[in-house]
Amino acid sequence: MKIVEINCKKELNVDSDTAWWNQWDHEHFSVAHEGFKQAQVFYEDKNCAVVYLEITLPIISFFKMGSLHFMVQKDEENMLSFSNFLGCPSVTHITIRETRKEFCEFNMNYKFLLSGWKIILAPIIKFLAPKWNERSWQEDLPLKQRRFFMKKKNFIDFKGISNDKIINNKILFKLPLRKINDSKVYEYLNKYFKNHKNY
Numbered sequence: 001m002k003i004v005e006i007n008c009k010k011e012l013n014v015d016s017d018t019a020w021w022n023q024w025d026h027e028h029f030s031v032a033h034e035g036f037k038q039a040q041v042f043y044e045d046k047n048c049a050v051v052y053l054e055i056t057l058p059i060i061s062f063f064k065m066g067s068l069h070f071m072v073q074k075d076e077e078n079m080l081s082f083s084n085f086l087g088c089p090s091v092t093h094i095t096i097r098e099t100r101k102e103f104c105e106f107n108m109n110y111k112f113l114l115s116g117w118k119i120i121l122a123p124i125i126k127f128l129a130p131k132w133n134e135r136s137w138q139e140d141l142p143l144k145q146r147r148f149f150m151k152k153k154n155f156i157d158f159k160g161i162s163n164d165k166i167i168n169n170k171i172l173f174k175l176p177l178r179k180i181n182d183s184k185v186y187e188y189l190n191k192y193f194k195n196h197k198n199y
């Protein structure tokens with residue numbers, strides 16, 4: 001068994017509320033990210049979600065793979081995501097800390113567990129994972145900035161601009177994020193799991 005570990009660190013002028021919203025907004029995956037062709041929510045509740053993702057990789061973008069992601073919000077600064085990459089289990093640990101007002105530090109730790117012949121994938125993963133991280137970061141950047149800009153204008157989802165000036169100081173991030181019932185990410189649930197509300 002070989003563990004490939006990759007650490008990425010970033011900083012951004014947004015509050016943690018906005019940063020976490022972006023992590024849990026499943027709807028933007030297939031729209032904003034070149035690497036995600038499909039995102040389908042299979043389950044979600046107050047601190048976790050199971051999402052089916054179809055992924056294409058940088059450089060070898062013709063190669064599409066599907067995988068189930070289990071995401072859990074451990075506490076207000078830590079999130080874990082369990083998935084697999086080319087059949088290898090992977091664990092992603094994301095820490096987001098608002099180190100000063102409206103300024104966040106992001107630490108992303110990726111672990112890939114390789115066994116048997118898959119150990120030969122180690123150099124490929126070491127090469128691709130930072131590229132994947134950088135591309136995703138750049139694609140998420142305008143979303144986070146726009147969301148934060150609108151939050152400062154007192155924008156509330158499904159309501160619009162509020163006249164309540166207190167809203168700026170409120171924590172709006174609450175799982176699961178509100179979506180319309182026929183959201184694209186519920187397509188599988190609505191089509192194939194008609195009784196999903198009884199899970």
Ligand SMILES: [Fe+2]
Nearest residue numbers: 022028033140
């Ligand atoms: Fe994203």
